[in-house]
Amino acid sequence: MTVRELAQQAKAASGKLAITSAQTRNDALLAMADALLAAAPDILRANAEDVRAAKECGMKPSFIDRLTLDEKRIEGMANGLRKVSLLPDPIGKSDYVAVRPNGLRIEKRRVPLGVVGIIYEARPNVTADAIALCIKSGNACVLRGGSEAIRSNAATCDALSAAAVQSGIPQGAIQLLRDTDRAAASEMMKLNGLIDVLIPRGGAGLIQSVVQQATVPVIETGVGVCHVYIDESADAGMGADIIENAKCSRPSVCNAAETLLVHAAIADRALPQIATRLTARGVELRCDARAKALMPGSIDASEEDWSTEYTDLILSIKVVDSFDEAVKHIETYGTHHSDAIVTSRYDVAERFLNEVNSAAVYVNASTRFTDGEEFGFGAEIGISTQKIHARGPMGLDELTTVKYAIRGEGQIR
Amino acid sequence: MTVRELAQQAKAASGKLAITSAQTRNDALLAMADALLAAAPDILRANAEDVRAAKECGMKPSFIDRLTLDEKRIEGMANGLRKVSLLPDPIGKSDYVAVRPNGLRIEKRRVPLGVVGIIYEARPNVTADAIALCIKSGNACVLRGGSEAIRSNAATCDALSAAAVQSGIPQGAIQLLRDTDRAAASEMMKLNGLIDVLIPRGGAGLIQSVVQQATVPVIETGVGVCHVYIDESADAGMGADIIENAKCSRPSVCNAAETLLVHAAIADRALPQIATRLTARGVELRCDARAKALMPGSIDASEEDWSTEYTDLILSIKVVDSFDEAVKHIETYGTHHSDAIVTSRYDVAERFLNEVNSAAVYVNASTRFTDGEEFGFGAEIGISTQKIHARGPMGLDELTTVKYAIRGEGQIR
Numbered sequence: 001m002t003v004r005e006l007a008q009q010a011k012a013a014s015g016k017l018a019i020t021s022a023q024t025r026n027d028a029l030l031a032m033a034d035a036l037l038a039a040a041p042d043i044l045r046a047n048a049e050d051v052r053a054a055k056e057c058g059m060k061p062s063f064i065d066r067l068t069l070d071e072k073r074i075e076g077m078a079n080g081l082r083k084v085s086l087l088p089d090p091i092g093k094s095d096y097v098a099v100r101p102n103g104l105r106i107e108k109r110r111v112p113l114g115v116v117g118i119i120y121e122a123r124p125n126v127t128a129d130a131i132a133l134c135i136k137s138g139n140a141c142v143l144r145g146g147s148e149a150i151r152s153n154a155a156t157c158d159a160l161s162a163a164a165v166q167s168g169i170p171q172g173a174i175q176l177l178r179d180t181d182r183a184a185a186s187e188m189m190k191l192n193g194l195i196d197v198l199i200p201r202g203g204a205g206l207i208q209s210v211v212q213q214a215t216v217p218v219i220e221t222g223v224g225v226c227h228v229y230i231d232e233s234a235d236a237g238m239g240a241d242i243i244e245n246a247k248c249s250r251p252s253v254c255n256a257a258e259t260l261l262v263h264a265a266i267a268d269r270a271l272p273q274i275a276t277r278l279t280a281r282g283v284e285l286r287c288d289a290r291a292k293a294l295m296p297g298s299i300d301a302s303e304e305d306w307s308t309e310y311t312d313l314i315l316s317i318k319v320v321d322s323f324d325e326a327v328k329h330i331e332t333y334g335t336h337h338s339d340a341i342v343t344s345r346y347d348v349a350e351r352f353l354n355e356v357n358s359a360a361v362y363v364n365a366s367t368r369f370t371d372g373e374e375f376g377f378g379a380e381i382g383i384s385t386q387k388i389h390a391r392g393p394m395g396l397d398e399l400t401t402v403k404y405a406i407r408g409e410g411q412i413r
Numbered sequence: 414m415t416v417r418e419l420a421q422q423a424k425a426a427s428g429k430l431a432i433t434s435a436q437t438r439n440d441a442l443l444a445m446a447d448a449l450l451a452a453a454p455d456i457l458r459a460n461a462e463d464v465r466a467a468k469e470c471g472m473k474p475s476f477i478d479r480l481t482l483d484e485k486r487i488e489g490m491a492n493g494l495r496k497v498s499l500l501p502d503p504i505g506k507s508d509y510v511a512v513r514p515n516g517l518r519i520e521k522r523r524v525p526l527g528v529v530g531i532i533y534e535a536r537p538n539v540t541a542d543a544i545a546l547c548i549k550s551g552n553a554c555v556l557r558g559g560s561e562a563i564r565s566n567a568a569t570c571d572a573l574s575a576a577a578v579q580s581g582i583p584q585g586a587i588q589l590l591r592d593t594d595r596a597a598a599s600e601m602m603k604l605n606g607l608i609d610v611l612i613p614r615g616g617a618g619l620i621q622s623v624v625q626q627a628t629v630p631v632i633e634t635g636v637g638v639c640h641v642y643i644d645e646s647a648d649a650g651m652g653a654d655i656i657e658n659a660k661c662s663r664p665s666v667c668n669a670a671e672t673l674l675v676h677a678a679i680a681d682r683a684l685p686q687i688a689t690r691l692t693a694r695g696v697e698l699r700c701d702a703r704a705k706a707l708m709p710g711s712i713d714a715s716e717e718d719w720s721t722e723y724t725d726l727i728l729s730i731k732v733v734d735s736f737d738e739a740v741k742h743i744e745t746y747g748t749h750h751s752d753a754i755v756t757s758r759y760d761v762a763e764r765f766l767n768e769v770n771s772a773a774v775y776v777n778a779s780t781r782f783t784d785g786e787e788f789g790f791g792a793e794i795g796i797s798t799q800k801i802h803a804r805g806p807m808g809l810d811e812l813t814t815v816k817y818a819i820r821g822e823g824q825i826r
Binding site: 015018019098100104106111113114192196197211212215217218219220235238241242244245246249331349353354355357358359360361362363364365366368369370374375376386387388389391392401402403404405406407408409410411412413 | 428431432511513517519524526527605609610624625628630631632633648651654655657658659662744762766767768770771772773774775776777778779781782783787788789799800801802804805814815816817818819820821822823824825826
C-alpha cells in the first residue's frame with residue numbers, strides 16, 4: 001500500500017473514531033495491552049531480527065540498546081497502554097460557552113485533531129506509546145518509525161491494531177508505513193488534507209528534515225540547549241546541586257543542561273566545588289577563560305560550544321558580569337526549551353521568569369523537570385519547542401483541536 | 414533593507430515588546446489612532462497614486478473598490494485601533510497552575526507569539542487592523558501587503574510606527590516589507606527562528622502559495638465551501654430564510670454558503686420558494702437533476718461546482734435522500750469551515766453537531782455568523798481552516814502562546 005493509501009484509510013477511519021465514546025477507547029486500550037503481552041513472542045522474534053541486522057551494519061551499542069526489546073520492555077509498553085486508559089478523556093469538554101445577544105449559543109468543544117502523523121527513530125517502544133496516546137485522544141495515526149526497527153514496529157502494530165478493531169476502534173485507524181524508503185516519508189510530509197499534523201520525534205537532523213520538507217503543519221519537538229544560571233545572589237550549594245542534577249541525571253535527554261552560566265561575583269565560591277562534583281561524575285568541562293581558571297581539569301570552550309546540544313557528559317561554562325549578560329547569552333545561544341536561574345532575590349527571580357523566552361523557565365529547580373509526567377499531564381507525546389499549537393511538554397490536550405457547535409432558532413445576520 | 418534584516422529588527426524588538434505593560438500597549442493604540450487621522454492627507458495622497466496605477470493596469474472595479482481609501486475608511490481604521498485598545502489584555506493570564514507533590518509550582522502563562530508575519534492582498538485597511546491586533550497582543554509584526562497597495566501601506570505604517578515608538582513601543586516592532594518582489598515574500602516564508610508564525614489573508618491562490626513554500630509555521634485561513642442542509646424535519650420557511658441570508662448577505666466572504674443540500678422528502682415544499690427568493694436577489698442556481706426540476710430558471714451543476722467557492726451570487730443545489738448522504742457530501746466536497754443544518758429534530762441536530770467535522774457547525778442559524786465579532790471575541794485576525802493552534806475565528810488569544818513559569822526551592826530530579 002502506498003503512503004497516500006495508508007493515509008486515506010486513516011482519514012476515513014478518523015471520522016468514525018472521533019465519535020467513539022471514551023468507554024470504547026479506554027476498553028480498547030486495555031485489550032491492546034493484553035494483546036501486546038500475548039504477542040510478545042512474535043514481537044521479540046521480529047526484534048531479534050532487527051537487532052541482528054543493525055549489528056551487522058555496525059550500529060553503535062547505544063543505538064542497539066535503544067532498539068532492543070525484552071520481556072520487561074514489552075511489559076512496560078503494556079503498562080503504558082493501561083495507564084493511558086486511566087487518564088481523563090480529553091475529548092468533548094468545553095472551555096467556552098457564550099450566549100450571544102441574538103440568542104445564539106456558541107460552544108467551543110474539544111475534538112480530535114483527526115489524523116496524526118508521527119515520524120520517529122529506531123525506538124520501537126515509541127510505536128506503542130504513540131498509538132496509545134492517539135487512540136485515547138480519538139485520533140487516527142500514520143506512523144513512520146526508523147527503518148532499523150521496521151520488523152519490531154510491524155509486529156507491535158499488527159498486534160495492537162487487531163485488538164483495537166476487535167474492541168470497536170474503526171478499521172484503518174492505526175497505520176504503519178512499512179515502506180522504509182525516504183521518498184515515502186517525504187511523500188507523507190506533503191499529504192495535506194489527509195494528515196492534519198506531523199510530530200517528528202528524534203534528533204535534530206530528523207526534526208529539521210521534517211520542518212524543511214513538510215507542507216502538512218508540523219509540531220517541532222525536542223532540541224534543547226538548556227542553561228542553568230547561578231546568580232550572584234544564589235546559594236552556591238543549591239547551584240551545585242541543580243547543575244549536577246541538570247547535567248548528570250540523564251544527559252541524553254533534551255531537558256538536560258548543556259551550559260552553566262555563573263555570575264562573576266560568585267564564581268570563585270561556586271565553580272571550584274562544581275568542578276569537583278562534576279569531574280567525579282565524569283563530566284568534561286569546556287570553559288571560557290575566567291571559568292577555566294577556577295575549574296581544575298577543564299578545557300577551553302569554542303564559540304560552537306555555546307550552541308551545542310551535547311546529549312552527553314559534557315558541559316560548557318561561562319562567567320558573566322551581570323544578570324542581563326546571562327539573559328542575553330540564553331536568548332542568543334539557547335533553543336528556548338528549558339532554562340533555570342538559581343537566586344535568592346525576588347526581583348531577579350521574577351525578571352528571569354518574565355524575560356527569558358523559553359517554553360519552561362525555572363527558579364531554583366533543575367531543568368530536568370520539563371516532562372509531561374513531571375508537569376502532571378500523565379503522559380507525553382513530545383516536548384514542543386515551537387510556539388504555535390503547543391509549547392513545552394505535550395499531553396493529551398495537545399492532541400486535540402476545537403470546533404464551535406452553535407445552536408440557534410433561525411438566526412440570520 | 415532586506416526582509417531578513419526587517420525580521421531581525423522585529424525579533425530584537427519582540428523581546429522588549431513582550432514585557433511592556435497592557436497600559437503602554439493600550440495608550441500606544443490610542444496615540445496611533447490619532448496619528449492615523451493626522452496622517453490622513455498623506456495616506457490619501459499615497460492611496461490615490463496606488464489607485465491610479467491600478468486603473469492603468471486595468472484592474473477590475475471590485476479590486477479598485479477594495480484598494481480605495483477615503484476619509485471614512487481611514488476613520489474606520491482609527492476607530493478599529495481605539496476599539497482594540499479597549500479589549501481585555503490577552504497577555505500574562507494563567508489558565509493552569511499546578512503544585513506538584515515535590516512542591517514545584519508550575520504556572521502556564523499566556524505570552525506573545527513573538528514575531529507574526531502577515532501576508533495579504535491589496536486591502537490597505539488590513540495594514541492598520543493587523544498592526545493593532547499584533548501590538549495589543551505584544552507581538553512584533555512583519556507585514557507583506559499586495560504590491561498594488563504599497564504606497565498606501567507604507568504611508569499607513571510610517572504614521573502608526575512613529576506614534577507607537579513615541580508611546581513606548583520598542584523601535585522596530587512594526588515592519589512593512591517594501592520590496593514587493595515575489596522573491597522577498599518567498600524569503601520571508603523561510604525565516605525560521607526570526608518569524609514565529611505566518612498568517613496569510615486572501616484568496617485561495619495566496620494561501621496555497623504560502624502553505625506550499627513556507628517552512629515557518631503557517632496558520633491557514635479562509636477558504637470556505639460552506640453548506641446549508643435542509644433536513645426533512647425542517648421548517649421550510651426557516652430554511653429559506655437561512656439560505657437566503659447565508660448566500661446573499663455578503664457573497665464575497667468565506668462564511669457565505671456555496672451549496673444548498675435539501676432532503677428529498679421536503680424538496681418539493683422548500684425548493685420552489687427558495688428559487689423565487691434567490692432569483693429575486695439575482696442568484697444563479699446550479700442544480701442537480703432533481704433540484705433543477707423544482708427550481709425554475711436554474712441550470713445544471715457540474716461535478717466541479719460542488720467544490721467551488723464562488724464568492725459570488727451563485728449557489729449549487731443538490732437533493733439528497735438521507736441525513737447520511739448530506740453529511741457525506743459535506744465531508745467530501747467541503748472545506749470544513751462552516752456548515753449548517755435546518756431541522757426540528759433533536760437527535761438529528763446533535764448528530765450534525767457531532768459528525769460534521771468543520772470549524773463551525775450550526776443548527777438553525779446562518780453560516781454567516783462565523784466571525785470573531787459575532788462570536789464575542791471583539792476582533793479577528795482571520796478564520797483558521799486548519800486544526801493546529803487555532804480553528805475558526807481567531808481573536809487576540811490566538812495571537813498568544815504559553816510559557817511555563819516554575820518556582821522551586823532547590824528541587825532536583
